Amino acid sequence: MAGKKIGLKPPAGMRTAVLAQTVLAVLFLPAGAFFAWIAEGEAKPFALFFGLVWTAGCGFLFFRGRSALKALKEGTLALELDFEGEDSPGSRLRELESLRKDRLVSEEEYEKKRAEILEEKW
Structure with a gap:
């Protein structure tokens, strides 16, 4: 019986933690651009790369947090389990x-x- 889904009740405080993650991602997003903007000389290419990675990470955290908040609101959290060995x-x-x-x-x-x-x- 592979791929059985089980509904989950989220732990207390999960919504707060996900909301904090999403807000922090938005607040930290400009930091990557700021570091790239203030860099000078030889550090500029590294700062641009850092800014790109930083922005991508913040974007990932934001969109992941947003989808988690949506799943929490709709009550669609589920865990997919693969019961190996059930046919042992x-x-x-x-x-x-x-x-x-x-x-x-x-x-x-x-x-x-x-x-x-x-x-x-x-």
């Missing part, structure tokens, strides 16, 4: 044992299927 031999044997106890498979069918599962590569 152990779980299949337990399921088979349960079927036998409920008398949904005969003893002969149980022994045959159990042997098949045990012969598979683990």
Whole structure:
């Protein structure tokens, strides 16, 4: 059962933290341009590169925060889990044992299927 989504209730204070992230991203955005503007001489190319990276990072934080706030408001937060091993031999044997106890498979069918599962590569 891969890719099962589970709804989450956000922890207390998450909205405040995301809102703070978004506001700080907007406030710090001009700092990158300021550093690039005040740089002189040989430092100018490095300052321009720094300003570009700084601006991209602030933009990422802003848009990521905005989408998180929207998801919080709509209540659409979800966690996608991949349940590997759910089809493991152990779980299949337990399921088979349960079927036998409920008398949904005969003893002969149980022994045959159990042997098949045990012969598979683990």
